[in-house]
Amino acid sequence: MSQTERKIRVLIAKPGLDGHDRGAKVVARALRDAGMEVIYTGLRQTPEMIAEAALQEDVDVVGLSVLSGAHMALAPRVIELLEANGQDHVKVFLGGIIPDEDVGKLKEIGVARIYGPGTLTDEIVGDIRKGVLEEVAR
């Protein structure tokens, strides 16, 4: 086994107040099975907690799961904090119930991908691999 293998590290977090973490867990499990290292932080995380964990864990990707409808407040705040910490390279993926009219605005502020109900986990795995591999080595 190569000693210098580089693992993709992903933070899966649930910001905000809804308690539905099934989707987040399914995605965490799928990413694990795809060979990634998933740091799972659990429910009711503030954007500050998420950005702090992303920094300490030096992740490549942050996956947010929001089903509370507060995504327009939470996602931009997470991105803002990541940038303030010097982690501009971290890709932010968002999953949950996101109305179509919000999608354009979220992509504009830097959300890489948005996944609604029924998304295949293979699609997420593929997107993350592509997103991270395309990132220029820092």
Added chain:
Amino acid sequence: MASVREVLSGDRLSLARLLSQIENDTIEGRAALSELFPHTGNAHLIGVTGAPGTGKSSLVNQLAHHFRHPPESIPPRRVAIVAVDPSSPFSGGAVLGDRVRMRDLAGDPGIFIRSMASRGSLGGLARTTSGVVQAFDAAGFEIILIETVGAGQAEVDIARLAHTTLVVEAPGLGDDIQAIKAGILEIADILVINKADRTGVENTERALRTMLDLAHPIQRVYRHHGSLEVVPSSIAESPQEESVWIPPIQKTIALDGTGVQELGDQIARHKAHLEKTGEWESRGRTRLQAELDNLLQNTLVNRWRDSLSPERYQEIFEQLIERNLSPRQAVDALLNGGPRR
């Protein structure tokens, strides 16, 4: 190397990135570790191990909180946490979930939590955990809590790495035969019975106490003509009584913090004991020797493998499959046949 200076000056992003370099065992990571090494040797390394589900992460959370908010007269210490969880043997991926229990620690700049996957290592830690710990040590963290993979009976690497090893038990996990088996209980400097509000805690305590009495007989009780006669052992009589550390048993309830203060006191007592008896240095020596030997072995194996042609290896391997060679003979053939390019 720029990042080393930044790590030493306390820059958290540089530290986080360096930890990845160390974990991935890159050239940069190795070089940085060598530069940081003279700055290591100051932290108190505390290992926390035990079976899955005994509450290790919750206890680490409480302990970190304890060291950050100590009773008056003791200054708060900077705390790093290294939490190791297993990698899948099939995909190589991992779900690292220890942070879920550590949410109380968020927002404190005196705390740095890093999750690690074991990446195929079997001793309860990852191969690069000691490197990560050295980086935290050099970066000025005074307490480093190292949480192992949920360990069964033989994952004892932590005892070689840590100054103080806590073995966490919980009621209802095994009878007293488990307690006299070799392995994980033997490495405990402090035995913790977590979830002490559960039924069966007396049984767990009794089993552990019996095990300790067998290992460290302070006084022996003999049955003498039907009455009990207490015979003090040589240890208790000897003037160096204090040079023998008998692992205390501490009951805790990590969910509400019961017993954590006392556990913190036991840890401080153990550190004082190590320093007084010279064991602090001797454990350091043992740790560095193990690290040197491991590194030497890995490097030699890799160097030899690099010089071996894959065809030669395959040729010998086929003979092994055909049962023309035993595994031992195959090794002899590979080594004595000389590595060919």
